[in-house]
Amino acid sequence: METKETANPENGYIEEETSAEQPESEGVDELALLKREVEKQKEEAQKNYEQYLRALAESDNTRKRMQRDKEEYMKFASLPLIKKLLPVVDDLERAMQAAGSSQDYEVLSKGVEMINRRLQDIIREQEVLVIETAGQLFDPQFHQALVVEESPEHEENTILEEMQKGYTMHGRVIRPSLVKVSR
Numbered sequence: 001m002e003t004k005e006t007a008n009p010e011n012g013y014i015e016e017e018t019s020a021e022q023p024e025s026e027g028v029d030e031l032a033l034l035k036r037e038v039e040k041q042k043e044e045a046q047k048n049y050e051q052y053l054r055a056l057a058e059s060d061n062t063r064k065r066m067q068r069d070k071e072e073y074m075k076f077a078s079l080p081l082i083k084k085l086l087p088v089v090d091d092l093e094r095a096m097q098a099a100g101s102s103q104d105y106e107v108l109s110k111g112v113e114m115i116n117r118r119l120q121d122i123i124r125e126q127e128v129l130v131i132e133t134a135g136q137l138f139d140p141q142f143h144q145a146l147v148v149e150e151s152p153e154h155e156e157n158t159i160l161e162e163m164q165k166g167y168t169m170h171g172r173v174i175r176p177s178l179v180k181v182s183r
Helices: 024-076 079-102 105-125
Strands: 002-007 014-019 128-130 143-149 159-164 167-169 172-175 177-182
Touching (some): 079 105
Parallel strands (some): 143 177
Antiparallel strands (some): 002 014, 167 172
């Protein structure tokens, strides 16, 4: 190794330069190797960046597809129920036409009863149950009091009359019963 002293006129100090004696071809080879390694690293980084962008785009596309599928499902979730109700609507229209042309209200009454039974069957298939009120104690989770009436022969908060049926579906109240309650 060779050390060389040189004077620096700007600051007045003597600087030492050290240089290792290396053949010039060895330094060029190392430099070429380092350049190739840097290029490899750049290519790998670019490849990784492109994979990242593809994965990001795929993730975004999956999220959008799931959102579209959810919206589509929500839009047509009631389709099976509607398909079951359409024949009932057809029966109701036929009953009204028959009653209008013949003026036979007994036939109309029987037709409406049949339609009501079919509707009740469809509702039960959907696990919709009627909330029982007869003789029950008032429960604000299932009942809504429209009228409160004095009744010496009934206990306080006993349901006296049901004014409109209430329903539950899968254990959740979808419409409370409207009732008259004793005080």
